[in-house]
Amino acid sequence: MIEIQLRYQKEIERLEKDNRELRKSILLKDKKDGKRRVMKKSPIDMYSEVLDELAEYDSNYSTQDNLPRVVVVGDQSSGKTSVLEMIAQARIFPRGSGEMMTRSPVKVTLSEGPYHIAQFKDSSREFDLTKESDLAALRREVELRMKNSVRKGQTISTECISMSVKGPGLQRMVLVDLPGIISTQTINMAPDTKESIKKMAASYMENPNAIILCIQDGSLDAERSNVTDLASMMDPQGKRTIFVLTKVDLAESNLYNPDRIKSILEGRLFPMKALGYFAVVTGKGNNNDSISTIKDYEENFFRSSRLFRDGVLKPTQMTTQNLSMAVSQVFWKMVKETVEQQTDAFRATRFNLETEWKNTFPSLRELDRDELFEKARGEILDEVINLSQVTPKQWEDAFYAKLWEKNSNFVIENIYLPAAQKTDAGTFNTIVDIKLKQWAEDLLPKKCVEVGWETLHQQFEKLVNKDQARKGHDEIFDNIKQSVLVRAAKDHSWEGKAEDSLRVIQNNILEDRSVTDKQQWDAAIKFMEDSLKGKLQQAEDALKELTGPGFREQWLQWKSRTPDNWNRIATNNELEKLLHSKRHHQAHLSLDELTTVRKNLQTQNIEVDNDFIRETWYHVYRKNFFQNSLSQANNCRKGFYYYQRGFADTGLDCHDVVLFWRFQRMLQVTSNALRQQVMNNEARRLERIIKDGLEDIGEDKEELSKLLTGRRVQLAEELKKVRQIQEKLEEFVQALNKEKS
Structure with missing residues (x-):
């Protein structure tokens, strides 16, 4: 039975690989007139743009951002960043050993494309993820952006770094990698680091539609975990939590009790519930291993693992590939259930703001801060x-x-x-x-x-x-x-x-x-x-x-x-x-x-x-x-x-x-x-x-906000932002409905 399951899994992987190559060929196919095919903006890219707009939106009308995104949380060094890299099929984050590397939230938008590339939201440069030189440059850029976002005297930053990763066969979704939760502060950290990390994680997880990807280190005692308590507090019914047990190979080699692993993956050990439980292996501890090397190692481990032979692990619970597909399914299910409701909420907010403008400033144009600055700039230069x-x-x-x-x-x-x-x-x-x-x-x-x-x-x-x-x-x-x-x-x-x-x-x-x-x-x-x-x-x-x-x-x-x-x-x-x-x-x-x-x-x-x-x-x-x-x-x-x-x-x-x-x-x-x-x-x-x-x-937004202020400016700014969000939401809904049909 085990051999049949393994052959079946192997055949599925082969078919998926062939499917990726076929889709890549279709995406790159030239038109009849010989011109290169123009890549249209995908629904997931539209959705990511909406989330970027919402990240900068500060509403006085209590229109909350309740759109789904996958929030990756875990204890420090639990392997959460490695899990995200396996899902993205590229080692895109800075390396570290036993130290805090993730110092700010990183939003990663995964989408399908003919080439495996990464790009920051505010940059036109594309990093070729098949080249080690580009990967190294990308990791340095991520590390530099994290350091620059951290204010003096602090250890972490709430400023979100936004990037996209495209590639053949990638599952389409938006993930947010957060700093790892720590148990003890070291002397070189800011005094409030421990609580700041928990507060940041809670702020992302309390979104009622956020999908919590809860990462637990399988090589450590379960009682040492901090993240499971936080996840159960934010999602007590487990309706939007996916549990991932990492480093299963280390757990097995350390003669970890198989029954204990089984109780974890069946949701009987932790006081938390989840939609699904997964076990993954994200490498042998070598930071230089490629994704393909790690995938081969993971596949070989599970094929020969006694945890699999003894029935502790089920085929659907194993490998990051299964995890990626499961997370994508949950993500899109929640997106489809919530996006129209969110669109209606912003449509109502827009109506309220437009009504307030007409009643308060009936004879003035709705100029936001940038437009007002350009007008002032023109007058001064005149x-x-x-x-x-x-x-x-x-x-x-x-x-x-x-x-x-x-x-x-x-x-x-x-x-x-x-x-x-x-x-x-x-x-x-x-x-x-x-x-x-x-x-x-x-x-x-x-x-x-x-x-x-x-x-x-x-x-x-x-x-x-x-x-x-x-x-x-x-x-x-x-x-x-x-x-x-x-x-x-x-x-x-x-x-x-x-x-x-x-x-x-x-x-x-x-x-x-x-x-x-x-x-x-x-x-x-x-x-x-x-x-x-x-x-x-x-x-x-x-x-x-x-x-x-x-x-x-x-x-x-x-x-x-x-x-x-x-x-x-x-x-x-x-x-x-x-x-x-x-x-x-x-x-x-x-x-x-x-x-x-x-x-x-x-x-x-x-x-x-x-x-x-x-x-x-x-x-x-x-x-x-x-x-x-x-x-x-x-x-x-x-x-x-x-x-x-x-x-x-x-x-x-x-x-x-x-x-x-x-x-x-x-x-x-x-x-x-x-x-x-x-x-x-x-x-x-x-x-x-x-x-x-x-x-x-004009470049100093903080000073500009002090120079151009008042309810008139605030109202115009919010009205512009709400319109942008609403229009992007409606564009995304149309693309989603078109994709369904």
């Missing part, structure tokens, strides 16, 4: 292009205003005021020339480059944010635009040679004191007046703050002066007298002058210290100085003729007008130089940086 539409005059005006804004305080406080203390023109010009030279050598070029950079970025920011003030502005892009502006500011720096170029130009311009025509003279006077009026206003405002509210404010706004305000008013009056007593007073009070002012105030019963007087004097002097300077500028309006003659015997001193003309010329020439640098170079450099920044944001 504004980068619009930088080229800014006219040369607009650039120069913007640079001119910003340059004086940044440098006016230094110019007036550190150059003009100190020089103006001198009464003769020679000393004035000497001090000015020295200070201008120092300024142009050290501070000015760098400051001007900073102004150029700042003005360019302000102009770009203005273009990007121009719609924010408009009615109906869409705020969805504000975060991403702000992120681009921040990145551009961080990554863009001005050309390094620009400072040296500006230094040469500015030194030459500031050395020139020859005003050539009346128009330039008048422009310099206006520039001087505009600049000093602002300073005068600042001095007057500061004094007003010290002296308190005026007569009008006191009566109309019910404000009153404090004792300190009255002391400031009295001090101001004394200092004004002091100023008027001298035509040209220095910027600082002498000790005698301080004493005189303080004693004069004491006669008015006002006691103040020297610091109080000096603080008041600072603002009084500045107000008086700027008033005199403005008066001098006004007197020089008709002084261009005298300037050309050198002011001989006129009593008119207009050297400060010439100084402001030098400032003005420097601003004009620098603005022109910065404009050339922007239009010829810096705007294009900024454009490249912005494009690179947008590419980085």
Whole structure:
């Protein structure tokens, strides 16, 4: 009887091999026109794509993923990965001895095809599984992907690696290989590794339609198993569990009790139930053995095994080939029973989401995060292009205003005021020339480059944010635009040679004191007046703050002066007298002058210290100085003729007008130089940086989800995902029904 069973099994294997070769020939058969036959997407590939979509689906509508897949679970080193390799007919996983090799879930889609190849979901490379070099490369790639998916400080990852394996005669199904369940953590593992593995396994097994392929090491005592308790807890009735006893050859050679093996395979030893029980041999412990070598060894073992001769093993329970066919049958049975129900669930979810969108965002298109990013990207790049539409005059005006804004305080406080203390023109010009030279050598070029950079970025920011003030502005892009502006500011720096170029130009311009025509003279006077009026206003405002509210404010706004305000008013009056007593007073009070002012105030019963007087004097002097300077500028309006003659015997001193003309010329020439640098170079450099920044944001999904957020984005994302899943499910159901017919 045993011999008959073995011959029968051998004949079945021969017929199946012939059938595989025949199917391969049909699949590769050329069409009549001589073109290669186009391989259509098989139902199992469609189904696998649905599972990939579901793996990335996070629903707020409680539409659970209840589609079947074969979940391969077992204790570490129990042989579960080897079982999967035997089913896939290729040694596709990294090798290890006594250590954890599977560190993340690996989803393997098995399907029939003319060539035995493997491919990752996110890669176009095909690995030829008949070549040892490709097999080795595939194993290295799997190991690398596992390591990369594990976060720092962790031992395992929940990120699923998705791959497909095609080959002649392969059973069509989807299997998920999980990290082996461990009893003890080693010191190099994360503290929560043991519980994390169990939690991960439970999350896959709790799917009510998941087929649990429970792997048990037959060479070890059954009491040492962890996986059987977990399987019985997840599937107490055993309606979706298939039990596999591995390493049966070791069990026999170790004189393991045959009755104990029989009780295991009859479901009487473990407190768990199963649809079927199988015994397999997955090699002799040599990692370099090929699948064909292992199959021959397995076949020879079972043919001569006393477990088979004694009736402990039944023919249908033996070999991984029988196991593969049985798992495939259970898988497809459950798929057919559940897929239409799952399709209906997603159809209902889609209807709910579409209804919510119509009610919440009736006037907006359903753009998901990627589509919104592309729209934002287009708008930002349009504004980068619009930088080229800014006219040369607009650039120069913007640079001119910003340059004086940044440098006016230094110019007036550190150059003009100190020089103006001198009464003769020679000393004035000497001090000015020295200070201008120092300024142009050290501070000015760098400051001007900073102004150029700042003005360019302000102009770009203005273009990007121009719609924010408009009615109906869409705020969805504000975060991403702000992120681009921040990145551009961080990554863009001005050309390094620009400072040296500006230094040469500015030194030459500031050395020139020859005003050539009346128009330039008048422009310099206006520039001087505009600049000093602002300073005068600042001095007057500061004094007003010290002296308190005026007569009008006191009566109309019910404000009153404090004792300190009255002391400031009295001090101001004394200092004004002091100023008027001298035509040209220095910027600082002498000790005698301080004493005189303080004693004069004491006669008015006002006691103040020297610091109080000096603080008041600072603002009084500045107000008086700027008033005199403005008066001098006004007197020089008709002084261009005298300037050309050198002011001989006129009593008119207009050297400060010439100084402001030098400032003005420097601003004009620098603005022109910065404009050339922007239009010829810096705007294009900024454009490249912005494009690179947008590419980085688009590739960083985590950052993109932070920049584009809110219910509108979440709803559009979920609606897109649900539609994709539903459409793929319906496509799969159609292919399944067509295959049935």
